[in-house]
Amino acid sequence: MSKQTMSLTLHIWRQPGPDRPGRLVPYKVTDVSPDMSFLEMLDVLNEGIIEGKIKDVGNYGPVVFDHDCREGICGMCSMVVNGEPHGPRRGTTTCQLHMRSFEDGDEIYIEPWRAKAFPIVKDLVVDRSAFDNIIAAGGFISVNTGSAPDANAIPIGKRDADEAFDYAACIGCGACVAACPNASAMLFVGAKVAHLVKMPQGQVERESRVINMVSTMDDAGFGACTNHGECSRSCPKEISLDAIMLLNREYMRATVKTRGK
Amino acid sequence: MSQQSQTAKPGGLGALFTSTIGLKVLMAVTGAALVLFVVQHMFANLQIFAGREVYNEYAHFMQSLGKLLWVARLGLILIVVLHIWAAVHVARLNDEARQHRYHKPRKYQVTTPWARYMLFSGVVIFLFIVYHILHFTAGLADPAVFNHWEVLVAGHWMPTPDSFDPAAAVAAGAEIRHDAYEMFILGLQKPMVGLFYVVANIALAMHLAHACTSMFQTLGLSYGKYRPFVVLIGPAIGALLLVGNVLMPLAMMTGMVQVDTIGAVAPVSHGGH
Numbered sequence: 405m406s407k408q409t410m411s412l413t414l415h416i417w418r419q420p421g422p423d424r425p426g427r428l429v430p431y432k433v434t435d436v437s438p439d440m441s442f443l444e445m446l447d448v449l450n451e452g453i454i455e456g457k458i459k460d461v462g463n464y465g466p467v468v469f470d471h472d473c474r475e476g477i478c479g480m481c482s483m484v485v486n487g488e489p490h491g492p493r494r495g496t497t498t499c500q501l502h503m504r505s506f507e508d509g510d511e512i513y514i515e516p517w518r519a520k521a522f523p524i525v526k527d528l529v530v531d532r533s534a535f536d537n538i539i540a541a542g543g544f545i546s547v548n549t550g551s552a553p554d555a556n557a558i559p560i561g562k563r564d565a566d567e568a569f570d571y572a573a574c575i576g577c578g579a580c581v582a583a584c585p586n587a588s589a590m591l592f593v594g595a596k597v598a599h600l601v602k603m604p605q606g607q608v609e610r611e612s613r614v615i616n617m618v619s620t621m622d623d624a625g626f627g628a629c630t631n632h633g634e635c636s637r638s639c640p641k642e643i644s645l646d647a648i649m650l651l652n653r654e655y656m657r658a659t660v661k662t663r664g665k
Numbered sequence: 666m667s668q669q670s671q672t673a674k675p676g677g678l679g680a681l682f683t684s685t686i687g688l689k690v691l692m693a694v695t696g697a698a699l700v701l702f703v704v705q706h707m708f709a710n711l712q713i714f715a716g717r718e719v720y721n722e723y724a725h726f727m728q729s730l731g732k733l734l735w736v737a738r739l740g741l742i743l744i745v746v747l748h749i750w751a752a753v754h755v756a757r758l759n760d761e762a763r764q765h766r767y768h769k770p771r772k773y774q775v776t777t778p779w780a781r782y783m784l785f786s787g788v789v790i791f792l793f794i795v796y797h798i799l800h801f802t803a804g805l806a807d808p809a810v811f812n813h814w815e816v817l818v819a820g821h822w823m824p825t826p827d828s829f830d831p832a833a834a835v836a837a838g839a840e841i842r843h844d845a846y847e848m849f850i851l852g853l854q855k856p857m858v859g860l861f862y863v864v865a866n867i868a869l870a871m872h873l874a875h876a877c878t879s880m881f882q883t884l885g886l887s888y889g890k891y892r893p894f895v896v897l898i899g900p901a902i903g904a905l906l907l908v909g910n911v912l913m914p915l916a917m918m919t920g921m922v923q924v925d926t927i928g929a930v931a932p933v934s935h936g937g938h
Contacts, residue, residue: 518767652686659687
């Protein structure tokens with residue numbers, strides 16, 4: 405990077421509230437360091453808007469966006485950057501995306517996740533309660549509370565442990581839904597179901613879990629998977645499409661096992 | 666926690682028609698049956714290159730199945746109806762779920778044109794199926810091409826001229842059978858008809874290039890080490906059907922295959938057999 409700082413034109417989705425009309429608003433941001441994260445760049449923008457240094461077309465005020473850990477593990481920073489959830493780098497959340505991934509003078513389009521099941525709260529913030537409801541419907545295991553169990557009391561094979569861990573890496577950010585042409589949540593639900601079904605602790609609610617989670621997913625208004633693979637490609641944790649395959653398999657097994665009950 | 670964790674909503678066959686995954690499974694299972702049908706249909710039709718005798722013998726055998734043929738036909742129609750019903754249902758659900766679109770269009774990374782235009786190729790295939798049945802099964806789309814017959818002369822099936830009257834021949838005690846060979850070749854020699862067959866079969870190949878792989882994924886059969894193999898199944902079956910099914914109309918349209926009328930007999934009504 406020869407230049408010390410970058411100048412960018414941002415086109416950001418501004419929407420004052422859930423039922424208000426929104427539009428893309430252009431902003432000029434200068435003095436952007438290539439070492440900044442994408443969210444730090446947005447912090448610079450908001451600072452400029454507050455201090456009146458950056459022209460605030462339409463007087464929307466600072467851009468509202470979700471963020472929390474800023475280290476790629478919480479799943480809050482949801483935004484579609486230039487048509488790609490979490491931006492152009494694979495396996496990377498927006499907060500871990502750095503401005504060196506862009507060129508000086510770039511135009512960058514920033515939009516919220518778009519899906520019927522993820523209604524926009526304001527600007528780039530969407531309501532992801534639908535994911536919480538899916539987890540509440542079955543994304544848990546039953547354990548006895550009290551003193552902590554012995555660490556190695558339940559032996560788990562290396563392979564199962566590794567696979568369960570890969571699926572457990574899902575941070576529930578919703579990029580899969582944002583990326584899917586059908587706004588389907590099956591990679592998310594698949595990751596949760598696959599994670600727990602690989603563990604002995606997950607066997608107790610094995611059937612009810614998948615049926616209840618899928619039912620809650622359907623009720624929330626997510627679409628159905630048509631096997632495009634965009635979800636897995638956009639996933640910051642690179643969850644494999646095997647998750648959806650396992651979800652389908654578990655769902656079929658559960659419907660057969662619970663029939664007539 | 667509680668009750669929710671203990672009781673699952675009713676599963677069983679009902680879920681096949683109501684849940685998103687159930688609809689996918691229904692589409693995959695009916696699709697699998699239809700793939701098996703179109704593959705065998707293609708190989709059966711390729712017998713056209715083996716000549717009149719082989720082809721008409723096969724067509725005659727199929728017709729001789731009688732009730733069994735009708736069971737197969739009605740079964741196929743039921744499967745097609747279920748397949749389309751599930752597809753339309755899922756497409757509507759998906760359209761509803763993705764009602765908010767991006768202003769800067771999504772940059773698709775890994776999906777394919779055939780995956781994105783499944784509904785479109787499906788509609789083309791459906792229109793083709795309707796025409797194809799009217800064309801070569803019911804004989805209503807082009808009766809002049811459909812009405813060709815062979816007559817049994819001294820133990821040999823002989824082609825007949827266009828002026829042949831099947832009803833009169835049967836009344837005169839002759840044994841006749843449908844000349845599917847001539848129907849097939851003459852039907853597809855017509856440029857517009859042949860072109861429609863070519864276009865429809867390109868749509869079918871595209872449809873299956875995505876569908877056959879998708880089917881394994883939906884039915885939970887593309888696990889881990891098998892995935893690299895499974896992703897090739899769709900394109901392989903699509904390519905196979907493309908070559909086989911497009912070859913036939915092209916061969917007729919270009920005159921590569923022509924009706925072989927050697928041994929044609931005079932019309933039976935004029936004192937033939």
